[in-house]
Amino acid sequence: MKGLFMDGKEFKAEKPWKNETEHLTECLIAFITLEKKDNTKKVNAMVTEIHEICDEYEVERIMLIPFAHLSNNLLNHKDARKLLNEMEDILRDKFHLLVSEFGVEKGLMMELNIGPNNVKFRSI
Numbered sequence: 724m725k726g727l728f729m730d731g732k733e734f735k736a737e738k739p740w741k742n743e744t745e746h747l748t749e750c751l752i753a754f755i756t757l758e759k760k761d762n763t764k765k766v767n768a769m770v771t772e773i774h775e776i777c778d779e780y781e782v783e784r785i786m787l788i789p790f791a792h793l794s795n796n797l798l799n800h801k802d803a804r805k806l807l808n809e810m811e812d813i814l815r816d817k818f819h820l821l822v823s824e825f826g827v828e829k830g831l832m833m834e835l836n837i838g839p840n841n842v843k844f845r846s847i
Contacts, residue, residue: 724761724769725793727754729833730780730841736788736823737830745821747786751777752833754790755810757803766806768847770813776843777818780836785814788823800825 731752736745753773777785789807791797798806804825814820835841 724758724765724847725756726769726772726845726847727790727793728752728773728776728843728845730782730836730838731786731833732836733832733834734786735832736786737832738824745786745823747784747819747821749782749836750784750786751780751782752786752788752835754788754793755807756790756793757798757806758794758796759798761798761803761806763806763809765847766809766813769845770810772845772847773814774817779840783817784819784821786821786823787811787814789825 729752731750732748734747734750734752738744751773773785789803807825811820811822
């Protein structure tokens with residue numbers, strides 16, 4: 724499992740097929756890639772990392788984005804969806820969470836807060 728995390732000042736994702744836009748401000752932008760051999764234990768480890776990063780960035784909102792582009796060793800769609808749902812359920816207990824749709828093209832606009840360590844990468 725891999726994650727690319729950004730200290731977001733603003734995030735927007737256009738979904739033209741629904742004529743909708745997802746929007747969050749002052750949030751953790753989390754691009755998550757689920758790989759073969761990922762499991763519930765790895766989900767829990769990544770959630771721990773996400774909690775620590777949110778504490779560091781002092782945010783209570785998360786934009787969670789399934790993102791296949793961090794690996795060539797992707798988990799199949801069905802199992803990836805299951806693990807992502809597990810991650811969502813855990814994160815919703817503490818954070819305001821928006822989850823981008825799985826496997827759908829979308830337009831993205833991101834503005835990051837300026838500062839050291841405003842982008843982080845984790846591999847579990």
